[in-house]
Amino acid sequence: LSHLTSMEDLSVDEVMALITRAISFKNNTVQMPEWSQTFVSNLFFENSTRTHHSFHIAERKLGLEVLEFDAQKSSISKGETLFDTVLTLCALGVKVAVIRSKEEKYYQKLVDSPHITCAIVNAGDGSGQHPSQCLLDLMTIYEEFGHFDQLNIAISGDLSHSRVAKSNMVILKKLGATLYFTGPKAWHTHEFDSYGQFVQLDDVLEFLDVAMFLRVQHERMGADENENFSKSDYHKRYGLTTKRSALMKPEAIIMHPAPVNRDVELADALVVSPKSRIVAQMTNGVYMRMAILEAILKQ
Numbered sequence: 306l307s308h309l310t311s312m313e314d315l316s317v318d319e320v321m322a323l324i325t326r327a328i329s330f331k332n333n334t335v336q337m338p339e340w341s342q343t344f345v346s347n348l349f350f351e352n353s354t355r356t357h358h359s360f361h362i363a364e365r366k367l368g369l370e371v372l373e374f375d376a377q378k379s380s381i382s383k384g385e386t387l388f389d390t391v392l393t394l395c396a397l398g399v400k401v402a403v404i405r406s407k408e409e410k411y412y413q414k415l416v417d418s419p420h421i422t423c424a425i426v427n428a429g430d431g432s433g434q435h436p437s438q439c440l441l442d443l444m445t446i447y448e449e450f451g452h453f454d455q456l457n458i459a460i461s462g463d464l465s466h467s468r469v470a471k472s473n474m475v476i477l478k479k480l481g482a483t484l485y486f487t488g489p490k491a492w493h494t495h496e497f498d499s500y501g502q503f504v505q506l507d508d509v510l511e512f513l514d515v516a517m518f519l520r521v522q523h524e525r526m527g528a529d530e531n532e533n534f535s536k537s538d539y540h541k542r543y544g545l546t547t548k549r550s551a552l553m554k555p556e557a558i559i560m561h562p563a564p565v566n567r568d569v570e571l572a573d574a575l576v577v578s579p580k581s582r583i584v585a586q587m588t589n590g591v592y593m594r595m596a597i598l599e600a601i602l603k604q
């Protein structure tokens with residue numbers, strides 16, 4: 306891999322190789338690569354707990370030198386652009402820049418420039434793509450079922466704002482899964498049409514293998530939309546209530562990229578429950594991010 310910016314750029318073979326490698330890291334069955342004196346930098350311009358810290362841990366486990374970039378203490382605060390910031394880090398010797406930004410496709414200008422010599426790993430671009438989250442989701446599904454072909458998977462909730470939905474739909478379709486989208490109709494756009502059917506959760510729940518819920522992204526909603534939002538109404542109409550969860554197949558699993566709005570997307574009691582793989586997703590994040598960084602650095 307030269308960069309990881311969008312799931313659209315990865316082939317099925319590349320995805321399967323990353324999953325296999327991440328599982329080997331998790332099972333501790335590989336000789337750990339060591340990249341001492343190899344610098345990576347994490348630049349997060351949107352808040353993060355899981356992605357940021359799991360990249361940091363993955364980097365440390367691989368023996369990399371980690372530069373945490375604090376935008377407020379950097380020359381960004383003097384008006385320096387992201388491009389000039391990354392240009393600077395490359396000139397200093399950074400090999401990989403892991404970047405999260407509010408701006409969709411912020412990475413395009415960077416990967417297209419011959420002057421940017423470091424690899425770019427997209428840790429989330431607005432409502433665009435979240436490839437490392439998608440890959441850890443795939444790893445979690447693969448660990449559970451051992452394949453993707455003909456799995457019935459629903460992606461549910463705040464589709465229009467979700468970079469997780471957009472990354473997952475692209476690759477899950479390529480991998481042979483059958484996708485359904487559920488949630489408020491207003492949050493479903495034509496962008497999703499070629500990947501799966503829009504349905505009511507109650508119409509598919511009983512035959513789903515994976516019910517993947519998305520966080521309602523209040524920070525990307527307008528004041529009016531936030532004012533008119535009722536948590537209990539959303540939960541009743543679109544969320545996974547405990548009553549609904551009882552209708553799922555015994556072997557079906559519940560996923561959510563987190564953070565979870567408890568009692569909105571999922572009933573509080575379901576977040577850590579036998580069907581939930583939310584904790585496994587977070588744990589797998591470290592191993593998948595190790596596999597991603599290794600694939601880029603061994604180029």
Ligand code: CP
Nearest residue numbers: 353354355356562563
């Ligand atoms: N799932 C996810 O991206 O979480 P963070 O925003 O905490 O990184």
